[in-house]
Amino acid sequence: MLRKMMFALVLLALAVTPALAAKTVKIGVMAPMTGSWASEGQEMKQIIELLAAEVNAAGGILGKKVEVVMEDDGGDPRTAALAATRLTTRDVVAVVGNYGSSITEAGQMIFDEEPLVQIANGSTAVRLTEKGLKYFLRTSPRDDEQGRVAAQTLQAKGFKKVAVLHDNTSYAKGLADETMGLLKGMGIDVVFADALTPGERDYSAILTKMKGKGPDAVLFTGYYPEAGLLLKQKKQIGWNVPFIGGDATNNPDLVKIAGKGAAEGFYFLSPPVPQDLPYPKAKKFVADYSAKYGSAPGSIWAVLSGDGFLSIVEAIKGAESTDTEKIAAFLKKKGTKINGLTGPIAFNAKGDRVGEVYKVYKVDASGAFVLQP
């Protein structure tokens, strides 16, 4: 008898657990908590936790608290695929992330089959939204937009011979290819195009080779650790050529790595850095973030993950449901405008963000990033 009662009790407990779990709305976050982009991932976590606390303080969504479920993608496609599978088993209603395009691509299909809405934050590779996935969106702009701004900037500055360097990641290669295609149409010569291996320390061999081709300017579409080293070593070999970077070079560490002298005069394209965001919501957010964590957020990409989170929260409220179909339909509906940290957010039918975001920045003598008019 006792055994039967215990058995019934266990069954009851099992039956009740899902009901208990549903007392919160779980939102998954895929971020590089470890690996070479870990600083981005840690910032994503801090930003989303801060925003979640604010949402909960304001009453949560649909009368429930928001719970953030972090999953580490390690900044690595293989880890990301495993992490995505694990996240689909943890009762999340939607997913924010990932940071890098190649990482996002690894988990994209897994979420689509589940199905779960995914809003990527730093993934700018064009093809991510060209696959016709119904539930995939992104708060970041696309590489073709950035490529257009890059080509226009090079043209406006009057460069005739340009060297293009990328690092073979899907993002950097995509941006390099896009820009090179546009440059050809503008009559600008691409005198050098090649890829470096990220994660190394010595790029003198590459710089020496590029110098031999005599370009007027170098466009580097890779990430800030390599960009910093390139700038530093370019100065060491006494080569005075303007360098222009893509948006992945937008990180304060760039100046620390290169040194102020070597970083001065470096141009890069980027959505505005967090401190330059003109919107009241962004100003309040930067202040709150600084108060909680001691310094302002450094990466715009991490801020865009905050926008992804806010979009999901607003969509659940707007759709009055946590159903994937309804969330996606709400986000892609014409006329939906979400008040985000990086301005108003609206998505088109492909899941891309609508509107122009890229600006040109220049590093000044003190190492600060100055928005160019």
Place this chain on the structure above:
Amino acid sequence: MEEFFQQLTNGLAVGGIYALIALGYTMVYGVLKLINFAHGDLFTLGAYLGFTLLTSFGLSDRVGPLLGVLILALMVMGLVALVGMILERSAYKPLRQSPRLSAVVSALGASIFIQNSIMLVYGPNIQVYPHNIMPDTVIHLFGMPVPLMRILILVASVVLMVALYLFIQKTRTGTAIRAAAIDQGAAALMGINVDRVIMLVFLLGPALGGSAGLMVGLYYGQVNFTMGWVYGLKAFTAAILGGIGNIPGAMLGGLLLGLVEALGAAYISIAWKDAIAFGVLIFILIVRPTGLLGERVADKI
């Protein structure tokens, strides 16, 4: 032609660092027949310890840059050597009698452990060495601009390698290491304390690896906790290229790999640089399966 010589100096500076790390792999392999996969992470540890000591003591302000860096190098080498010894005692010694595969798995585990410990202590962000430590002087060699630091790195790594070579060849302790590399059992019967020899190897290898880490930090300025992976892999390749277990082979392999990389990048393709370097490795292993210098003194250190 100028570009060619410029690329030569580029390759030699990188190769010198590969060679220093490769020595650690080759010495451990020579004595224990174990690939110490944690060696690349000891290299990272050297770079991070150098960063901490440099920023917290302000050595170069007190005793001048040259002496400061020298003291710093000794401190880093000592500390990394100590960690190397602890690593041997905790991760490898208990497995001395187990199948060799267990020790390899233990080495991989130690590698992950050290890498993640560094991340947890220092954080996942890139750390940057202070910029004003080393002189920014550029020397003109035959009309070519070569940064002074590049020459210093090559000189420092050659000095360390020659010192190690003399130590192994000319001293009694060095002879004991060589004896243990040939036959541990026979060496023990001849009155050599094999345990102490192994300990010594785990002091020397990590010390050299740590010094390479410090050099990378001082010259390139940027350290992060995953850097040991790329350098470890390249140095391991260099050790095999020269003939693993052979000390001059590791030096030769390191310098050669650096040169192949720089010239391959310069005259073939940058994106194919690693493919060229590993292609050369495969070619040499087909022609000489024991590596460049491996045959002459096979299984010896």
